[in-house]
Structure formats: structure tokens, C-alpha cells
Amino acid sequence: MSDGGIDPVDGEPNTESANTLWHGRFASGPAQALLTYTVSLPFDRRLAAYDIAGSRAHVRGLVRVDLLTDADGESVLAALDQVEEEMASDRFVYVDSDEDIHTAVERRVTEIAGDAGARLHTGRSRNDQVATDLRLFVKDQMGDLAQTVVDFISVLHDRAVEAGDAYLPGYTHLQRAQPVLLSHHLLAHAWTFQRDVRRLLAARDAADVSPLGAGALAGSTLPLDPDGVAADLGFSRRFENSLDVVSDRDFVADSLYALTMIGIHLSRIGEEFVLWSSDEFGFVIVDDGYATGSSMMPQKKNPDIAELSRGKSGRLIGNLTGLLATLKGLPLAYNRDLQEDKEPLFDGIDQIRAGLIAVMGMIATASFRTEKMARAADESTAGATDIADFLVRTGMPFRDAHAVVAAVVRQSLDEERSLAAVVAETDNLGPDAAALLAPGVGIKLRTSPGASGPVPVAEQIERHDAALAELRTRVAGL
Numbered sequence: 013m014s015d016g017g018i019d020p021v022d023g024e025p026n027t028e029s030a031n032t033l034w035h036g037r038f039a040s041g042p043a044q045a046l047l048t049y050t051v052s053l054p055f056d057r058r059l060a061a062y063d064i065a066g067s068r069a070h071v072r073g074l075v076r077v078d079l080l081t082d083a084d085g086e087s088v089l090a091a092l093d094q095v096e097e098e099m100a101s102d103r104f105v106y107v108d109s110d111e112d113i114h115t116a117v118e119r120r121v122t123e124i125a126g127d128a129g130a131r132l133h134t135g136r137s138r139n140d141q142v143a144t145d146l147r148l149f150v151k152d153q154m155g156d157l158a159q160t161v162v163d164f165i166s167v168l169h170d171r172a173v174e175a176g177d178a179y180l181p182g183y184t185h186l187q188r189a190q191p192v193l194l195s196h197h198l199l200a201h202a203w204t205f206q207r208d209v210r211r212l213l214a215a216r217d218a219a220d221v222s223p224l225g226a227g228a229l230a231g232s233t234l235p236l237d238p239d240g241v242a243a244d245l246g247f248s249r250r251f252e253n254s255l256d257v258v259s260d261r262d263f264v265a266d267s268l269y270a271l272t273m274i275g276i277h278l279s280r281i282g283e284e285f286v287l288w289s290s291d292e293f294g295f296v297i298v299d300d301g302y303a304t305g306s307s308m309m310p311q312k313k314n315p316d317i318a319e320l321s322r323g324k325s326g327r328l329i330g331n332l333t334g335l336l337a338t339l340k341g342l343p344l345a346y347n348r349d350l351q352e353d354k355e356p357l358f359d360g361i362d363q364i365r366a367g368l369i370a371v372m373g374m375i376a377t378a379s380f381r382t383e384k385m386a387r388a389a390d391e392s393t394a395g396a397t398d399i400a401d402f403l404v405r406t407g408m409p410f411r412d413a414h415a416v417v418a419a420v421v422r423q424s425l426d427e428e429r430s431l432a433a434v435v436a437e438t439d440n441l442g443p444d445a446a447a448l449l450a451p452g453v454g455i456k457l458r459t460s461p462g463a464s465g466p467v468p469v470a471e472q473i474e475r476h477d478a479a480l481a482e483l484r485t486r487v488a489g490l
């Protein structure tokens with residue numbers, strides 16, 4: 013070594029580490045560089061409980077088809093109990109040759125149960141094993157997250173109900189456009205997150221297929237019972253094609269897509285909170301518990317949760333696109349590239365869970381400055397479309413009405429007078445039309461189904477309630 017770097021050929025026969033599951037084929041042990049680069053134990057330890065559950069079901073399956081005697085089955089199951097207990101109490105000792113969680117569990121089972129333990133891997137490969145572990149994990153996580161999103165939606169829903177008849181300008185192009193109830197605005201986000209729950213449940217369903225029995229890629233010559241094992245593990249079905257199931261990570265991509273969409277939706281709410289909490293908008297005050305200060309500027313109160321929910325959506329998108337790139341060129345069936353599925357998934361899950369909880373708290377505790385919102389709506393020209401609609405009701409074609417009102421808007425800007433004042437003295441408009449621009453009138457006029465006014469929003473709240481109740485029941489029934 014000339015520069016003190018890592019020795020690239022530090023792989024002389026290494027008898028101490030020659031304890032892998034596959035060392036029988038090799039004359040010499042693995043290079044340290046190989047172990048360092050390929051090991052997945054530091055992150056796939058997170059799958060330990062699922063690996064043990066999968067192994068239990070596999071053992072029971074082997075006993076059912078007489079590939080394992082009852083006595084051997086008992087001793088392997090007892091060894092698995094012991095491994096579980098050692099892991100739970102942090103007494104489990106990992107050794108250098110534990111490449112991954114599957115190796116670690118099998119190695120320890122064999123130490124405990126001897127010859128019976130050496131039969132655990134009968135008819136199984138780490139390829140169907142890792143797919144099983146990850147599918148069980150995804151099912152649990154997607155179900156848990158669906159529950160968290162339902163809780164998140166409940167917060168939005170409660171704040172929407174509480175908002176009563178408060179209104180603000182709705183925006184297009186971030187320019188004041190037409191008035192909307194605050195409850196309508198909050199419910200817009202709530203409906204968005206309802207779609208996220210459905211996406212999480214769809215990803216969970218994609219994961220709900222048992223791979224055990226697929227072996228390395230081609231099933232087995234032994235009389236395995238994949239249907240029984242699938243049922244034992246609570247999967248709703250077994251794989252149809254062994255090659256497909258050991259290389260299929262669609263369920264991980266589906267999960268990351270569902271997570272990324274949640275990240276994007278949290279980001280959009282975050283962006284709104286950043287804007288709304290600025291002095292320029294002044295529509296919301298973030299609670300002290302959910303804001304941060306500045307180390308230098310004593311007056312500062314910053315919406316960091318909102319900003320991070322916006323910022324972290326970037327890594328969610330990265331996790332998804334990174335996995336898609338990993339998958340795209342893979343020939344059938346298992347390739348070690350697939351080990352790269354776990355870290356983006358784990359990170360996405362952790363970030364979204366923490367983000368949902370933080371943003372939920374921020375929304376639950378925020379104070380909405382409804383008088384500022386109303387003033388912003390009332391002072392603006394957000395009623396201009398309503399004046400055009402007034403002319404439409406007198407029989408004028410909308411395109412002509414649009415031109416008339418546009419001219420009136422231009423006049424009010426040129427003369428620096430309020431739109432209402434100019435409307436009041438314009439032919440075909442007058443005081444009746446000007447009355448539509450009085451504070452708080454425009455919002456009440458929005459009566460069409462799904463619109464932003466009090467009448468349709470009252471109905472919307474009921475419909476949202478019903479849809480949310482249905483989702484809550486689905487999630488509770490998982």
C-alpha cells in the first residue's frame with residue numbers, strides 16, 4: 013500500500029471468515045473488501061422478526077410434507093424461539109461471517125439445534141426467503157402508515173369543521189382568484205390524502221403474495237407445500253411463477269410511489285404553510301411547539317417542519333427513481349442488485365412516518381388568522397367573475413360579459429377606485445351588481461355541487477366523513 017488506502021486484494025485465504033453459507037464451493041475465504049461491500053446485515057437486521065416468522069412457517073411446512081420429523085421440527089422451532097429471545101434482549105451475537113440477517117438466523121439456529129438446524133434451509137433459498145421477509149415487512153408498514161394517514165386526515169377534517177364560515181381568497185398562479193371557505197381549502201388536502209391511503213393499500217395488496225417454495229428460482233424437486241406456507245404466514249395467495257416472484261420488486265416500487273406521493277402532498281402543504289406564515293400573507297401562526305428560532309436574529313420564528321416536508325420530498329423522489337433505475341436492466345431471476353431495494357424503502361417509510369406526525373401536529377396546533385384571510389378576499393377583485401355571472405343571468409353571452417367586466421376592472425385600476433364603486437355606476441351593472449362585491453357575499457354565492465361556498469361545503473363535509481369512515485374500516489380490518 014503506497015498511499016495508506018484500502019488494500020484492494022486483502023483477500024488472501026481467510027479461514028476465519030470462511031464460514032459463509034456457500035463456502036463449500038470455494039478453496040479460499042472471502043476478501044475483506046468483498047464482505048465490506050456486499051454485506052447487508054447493518055440494514056436488513058430490521059427484517060429479523062419477519063425472517064424468523066418465515067422460517068417458522070417454512071419449518072412447519074417441511075414437517076407437514078415429512079421432510080422434517082416432528083422432533084426435528086420441534087427443536088428448530090425452539091431454536092428460532094431462542095434466537096428471537098436473544099435478539100429481543102440484545103444478547104444475540106453477530107459474527108463476521110453473518111452477511112445478512114438470513115445467514116445470522118440460520119447460523120445461530122444451527123449452533124443451537126445442531127443437525128436439525130442444518131435442515132432448516134431444505135427446499136429454500138435466500139432468494140425466496142428475502143422476498144418473503146420484505147413482503148411481510150411491507151404489508152405491516154403499509155398498513156401502519158395507512159392508519160397514520162387516516163389520523164392525519166382526521167386532523168384536517170376536524171380543522172375544516174372548526175373553520176366554520178371563515179373564507180379566504182383561492183389562488184391560481186398564486187394570484188387571488190375567487191373566494192373559498194377555509195374548510196373547503198383544508199378538505200382539498202384531506203381528499204388528496206384519502207387517495208394516498210388507497211395507494212398504500214394497493215401497495216400492501218401487491219406485497220400480499222407468498223414467495224416461499226420458489227427456491228432460488230425454479231422451485232424444488234422436493235414435495236413442498238407453498239399454499240400451506242402462504243396461509244400460515246397470513247398471505248392471501250402464493251406465487252404463480254417461481255422466476256417471477258424471486259425477482260419481483262414491483263411491490264417495493266409501488267410502496268415507494270405511494271410514499272413519494274405522500275411526500276409530495278406533505279411538501280405542498282409545507283409550501284403553503286411557509287407562505288401563509290410569512291408577514292406577506294399572515295394567514296397562519298405556527299404554534300411555538302412546532303416552530304424554530306434563529307441563533308442570531310432574536311425576532312425570528314421559522315416554519316422548519318413545513319420547509320423540511322418540502323425539502324425531504326426530494327429524497328423520496330430519489331428513493332423511488334433510484335429503485336426504478338436499479339430494476340430496469342435486470343435479467344430474470346434474482347440478481348444481487350436487488351439488495352439495493354431495502355435502504356430506499358426503509359428511508360422512505362421512516363421519513364414519511366416522521367413527516368406525517370410532525371405536519372399533523374403543526375396543523376392541529378396552528379392558529380388561522382381568519383380576519384386577515386377575509387380581508388384579503390374582500391379587498392381583492394376576487395368577485396369579478398361573479399359580476400360576469402350577473403350579466404350572464406340577464407342573458408348576455410359569457411364572452412361578452414367577460415369583456416365588459418374586464419373593462420370595468422381596468423377602469424377601477426386606472427382610476428384607483430374600488431371595483432364596487434365603478435360597478436355601481438356602470439350601465440347594465442349598477443348597485444345590484446355592486447352588492448355582490450360586498451364583504452362576505454361572494455363566498456355565499458358559490459352553490460354548485462363541490463363548490464367552495466357554505467351550502468356545498470356542508471354537503472362535502474358529510475361526503476368526506478362517509479368516505480373517511482369507509483377507509484377507517486378498511487384499515488382497521490387489515
Ligand code: ARG
Pocket residue numbers: 052056112138139142346348350351352
Ligand atoms: N442480502 C440479500 C438481498 O437482500 C439476500 C439474498 C441473497 N441471495 C443471494 N443469492 N446472494 O437481496
